[in-house]
Amino acid sequence: MKRFVKALGLTAAMSLALVGCSNDEGSSSDGGKVTLTAWAWNVNVGALNDAVKMYEEENPNVDLKVEDIGRLDVYDKLSTGLAAGGVGLPDIVLVEDDRIQGYVEAFPKGFLNLSEKGFTEHEDKFPDFKKELASFDGNFYAMPFDAGPGGMFYRRSLFEQAGVNAEDIKTWDDFLEAGKKIKDATGSYAMPLDKFKDDPTFRMMLNQLGVYYFDENGNIDLTSPKAVEAMEKLKAFADADLIKDVDGWNGVVSSTVDGSVATIPFGAWYYGTIIDQAKESSGDWGVFLLPGFEEDGNRASNLGGSSWMIPSAGKNTEEAYDFMEFFSTDPEVQNMAMSDYGLFPSLNTAYESELFTSGDEFFGGQKIWELFASEMENIPTAYYTQDYSLGLDESIKAQADVFNGKDVKQALEEAAKRLSDRSGREVNSY
Known part of the structure; x- marks a missing residue:
């Protein structure tokens, strides 16, 4: 629980407000082993690293190299790489929900169309507002991750x-x-x-x-x-x-x-x-x-929230999609991110766990996570x-x-x- 508490404290200030390149070695495959690269910041890095360990249990051919980059630096590097036609971009990148639409508007070919890969089959697992923020012209371009129900x-x-x-x-x-x-x-x-x-x-x-x-x-x-x-x-x-x-x-x-x-x-x-x-x-x-x-x-x-995007210029888009599909739709992964890093999931199947149905002593035994989860389906899209x-x-x-x-x-x-x-x-x- 201490880890959960500190993680939530770290992510809070960033939710209020509002590029060196990945080297080729980090995004290469060697002897059948694929190393995916990702850009993220703060507690999201730990969640991603822990998730890939879970993924490797059945997919030992995949490794992950996460660059822990400041939030605004990620956007500087991402914008620079997209403007250069994808040069130096990673296989996976974390993007706050308030920036997804802007990136897809500005760079319509810059990110993998996830609907074409089959992600639409998971749409019922997420609230409408997250689906709409992660989509453009009816297609998914981001995989919903955490949210900030008010x-x-x-x-x-x-x-x-x-x-x-x-x-x-x-x-x-x-x-x-x-x-x-x-x-x-x-x-x-x-x-x-x-x-x-x-x-x-x-x-x-x-x-x-x-x-x-x-x-x-x-x-x-x-x-x-x-x-x-x-x-x-x-x-x-x-x-x-x-x-x-x-x-x-x-x-x-x-x-x-x-x-x-x-x-x-x-x-x-x-x-x-x-x-x-x-x-x-x-x-x-x-x-x-x-x-x-x-x-x-x-x-x-x-108030707040982010999703994962896959640059279309990445070297390992197939492997990146498979891993991120696992990350985004597996309740065990999402509950790990919640309990260990304080990242409130938008995946609705995650709310069935004891984490969401138990009372919180600090809050007088109130089931606060169940309360927050109850509003997710009623949040309008911004x-x-x-x-x-x-x-x-x-x-x-x-x-x-x-x-x-x-x-x-x-x-x-x-x-x-x-x-x-x-x-x-x-x-x-x-």
């Missing part, structure tokens, strides 16, 4: 002190009223947020409402009624002084540890940070799903496009404008206009 991590003692029952919170309005009670009784804020540098709560709100910076056609959708509704709701918390303005990731963590916030809306991966950084608070934590925007409204959302980084930048600026007093609709319209000027994309009219 939830509200909360301090039981602060809720109890204010007489608030988490089970009674069904809507964001319910949470707003609960937040006021909690702050009056304890002095703790409802949630932390780096108001002027990041927008994770707004992103989760957009996602649960079924909208995002862009729509499924790639048009800018920041001015949709639902986007306005989400920003208005976030503004209501700020107006009530229920948002603690923190400085980046460290500010979020410190407010979690010191109890100055009662709730932290984040992806499932934040569990590891709580366990690792707030050790003295064992038993004082719980989780509930994101509040809905209306009674019986959708409460499922996602459409990122290759201009996601621009959308993120303009969304954060709009949020900052709102917190500085600008009208919500005006702030989003101005952000959409700037995004259109930068990307050349059309803005949806409402």
Whole structure:
């Protein structure tokens, strides 16, 4: 469990935000032995290395050489290699879900069409949003891996002190009223947020409402009624002084540890940070799903996640596909990645294990992983496009404008206009 905890803590910060070449030796076959090469970062490297040991039990002819490369460096190297026609690329590469569509849009021949290899037969094993993020024009170009189902991590003692029952919170309005009670009784804020540098709560709100910076056609959708509704709701918390303005990731963590916030809306991966950084608070934590925007409204959302892609220029595409198919669709492999590295699986057959049906002592015996798994099928798809980084930048600026007093609709319209000027994309009219 310690390994699980540390792994989740390491992956958490990376989920908030948003090239030397592999040598020929690493991607060669020698006397029938094939050595696959892969690029990944952080705990994903260990998961991949452990998985290949399991794979080698029945496939002794395959070895794996994983290069542990920084996340952004992977994208620099990948973009450079794709632009050069595949020069220096590995057999396998880890790509965050918010970048998959952009890569396939920019380099339509750069990655193996996995549907042509038969991966479509596994589509029922994954939630719709992961399938759509891993596909382009109806074909799989990535194998779904981990996800970040959203939830509200909360301090039981602060809720109890204010007489608030988490089970009674069904809507964001319910949470707003609960937040006021909690702050009056304890002095703790409802949630932390780096108001002027990041927008994770707004992103989760957009996602649960079924909208995002862009729509499924790639048009800018920041001015949709639902986007306005989400920003208005976030503004209501700020107006009530229920948002603690923190400085980046460290500010979020410190407010979690010191109890100055009662709730932290984040992806499932934040569990590891709580366990690792707030050790003295064992038993004082719980989780509930994101509040809905209306009674019986959708409460499922996602923040973070990645998938595996196979560059079409790789030397061993057949062997790479066979190994990654095993990695992506075997429940034992996915539960290993979860238990040892804190990587929440999107493979639905993995949820049948004891890991997901057991209570967690740190969280008061609550079956938190079962809760997170229960929302996976209801998470809407977020459409990122290759201009996601621009959308993120303009969304954060709009949020900052709102917190500085600008009208919500005006702030989003101005952000959409700037995004259109930068990307050349059309803005949806409402």
